[in-house]
Amino acid sequence: xxxxxxxxxxxxxxxxxxxxxxxxxxxxxxxxxxxxxxxxxxxxxxxxxxxxxxxxxxxxxxxxxxxxxxxxxxxxxxxxxxxxxxxxxxxxxxxxxxxxxxxxxxxxxxxxxxxx
Amino acid sequence: xxxxxxxxxxxxxxxxxxxxxxxxxxxxxxxxxxxxxxxxxxxxxxxxxxxxxxxxxxxxxxxxxxxxxxxxxxxxxxxxxxxxxxxxxxxxxxxxxxxxxxxxxxxxxxxxxx
Numbered sequence: 001x002x003x004x005x006x007x008x009x010x011x012x013x014x015x016x017x018x019x020x021x022x023x024x025x026x027x028x029x030x031x032x033x034x035x036x037x038x039x040x041x042x043x044x045x046x047x048x049x050x051x052x053x054x055x056x057x058x059x060x061x062x063x064x065x066x067x068x069x070x071x072x073x074x075x076x077x078x079x080x081x082x083x084x085x086x087x088x089x090x091x092x093x094x095x096x097x098x099x100x101x102x103x104x105x106x107x108x109x110x111x112x113x114x115x116x
Numbered sequence: 117x118x119x120x121x122x123x124x125x126x127x128x129x130x131x132x133x134x135x136x137x138x139x140x141x142x143x144x145x146x147x148x149x150x151x152x153x154x155x156x157x158x159x160x161x162x163x164x165x166x167x168x169x170x171x172x173x174x175x176x177x178x179x180x181x182x183x184x185x186x187x188x189x190x191x192x193x194x195x196x197x198x199x200x201x202x203x204x205x206x207x208x209x210x211x212x213x214x215x216x217x218x219x220x221x222x223x224x225x226x227x228x229x230x
Binding site for chain 2: 033035037042043044045046047050091102103104105106108109
C-alpha cells in the first residue's frame with residue numbers, strides 16, 4: 001500500500017521568507033501522482049500543485065514549487081516569499097491508482113504559521 | 117471556488133440518528149469521492165463513485181452508505197451515529213484518467229454528533 005509521511009507537525013516562518021515543507025512517500029508503483037493541498041482554518045481543501053512520477057521537471061505554480069527527488073522518494077513543497085495568508089495546514093497526497101481510477105492517500109499534514 | 121458544492125455546511129445531530137450529506141460535483145466530472153477528516157484518523161478515503169457505479173471502497177463503516185444519482189450528484193448516508201463519527205466530511209470530484217487529474221474538493225460538511 002502507498003504511504004505518505006510528513007514529519008513536520010508544525011513550521012514557523014517569517015513573512016517574505018521561503019519555507020520548505022517535507023513529504024516522503026512509499027510506493028511500489030511506477031506511475032503515480034503527488035499533490036499538495038492547503039487547508040486554511042475555514043476548512044476547505046485547496047489544490048496547490050501536482051507532480052507526476054514521469055515529469056522530468058519540477059512542478060511550479062506561482063509561489064509554489066515542488067522539489068521532486070524520485071530516487072529519494074521525496075516531494076517537498078517550497079513556498080517562496082511567504083505571506084500571512086499562507087498560514088494553514090498543508091497536506092501532501094499521493095494518487096493511488098487501481099484499474100485506472102484513483103483515490104488520494106494523505107499524509108498527516110504540516111501546520112504552517114507565518115509571522116509578520 | 118472549486119466548483120464542488122456540499123450541503124449542509126454544518127450539521128449537529130444526536131447519537132443514534134441518521135443524516136444525509138449531499139455533494140454536487142464540478143460540471144463534467146464523473147467521479148465523486150468521499151473523505152472523512154477526523155482528529156484521530158486524519159484524512160481518510162471512504163468511497164468512490166464513477167458515473168453512478170461504486171468504483172472503490174476505503175475505510176467506510178457498514179453504517180455508512182453512499183450513492184451517485186443519474187445527474188451525478190452524490191449522497192453519503194450516515195446512520196446509527198456515534199460520537200466518534202464527528203468529523204469533517206469532504207466530497208471531491210475529478211475527471212477520468214491519468215495525468216493531472218487532481219481532485220477538487222468541496223468545502224466540507226462539519227458533522228457534530230452530541
